[in-house]
Amino acid sequence: ELKVEQNPLFLSMQEGKNYTIYCNYSTTSDRLYWYRQDPGKSLESLFVLLSNGAVKQEGRLMASLDTKARLSTLHITAAVHDLSATYFCAVDSNYQLIWGAGTKLIIKP
């Protein structure tokens, strides 16, 4: 059974700081997705990573995928309050997405 583990599950940080969220998974997959969820809202797609070494960047967020290590990272650079949300990674396996538990990120002004 494929397992997806995110850490940390909760992160409180100051504006302007850098941090990384980790997503580990337990079986072979070359496709991984990152989503954002604001409180009371639905899931918004952030990044689609489709191969080993893939790197995508949007604003202060950068995601990467290492399929050999079965690891994806979501790096936040110079955090701002607007990035406060819950971030989920999801691994593509047998035409389904297997979801991590989410990382709740709070960025304090």
Next chain:
Amino acid sequence: EAGVAQSPRYKIIEKRQSVAFWCNPISGHATLYWYQQILGQGPKLLIQFQNNGVVDDSQLPKDRFSAERLKGVDSTLKIQPAKLEDSAVYLCASSPRLTSGRMSNEQFFGPGTRLTVL
């Protein structure tokens, strides 16, 4: 392009009552998913359709939950009878088609239906 539509947005019922949720996916999307998301957790897949056929319903509690996608477009999810533990947000998502290799199975989500069972 219109996104995934869901209704109702909120529903409050008493335990043992019935409830139904409706989803209209993005036009042309062959694959439709229903998820249950309990507060503080990630989404849990309930059922996956490809056109009007079921791809996976292994996590659907079939004694009380049912879903259909008769014409391969809209879908309904029903709970009968509801239990307290069914309180959750029910999310519908769609994707263009199931792909392998270097193609994306990115899913697009609707706003969700928040169900409260009293």
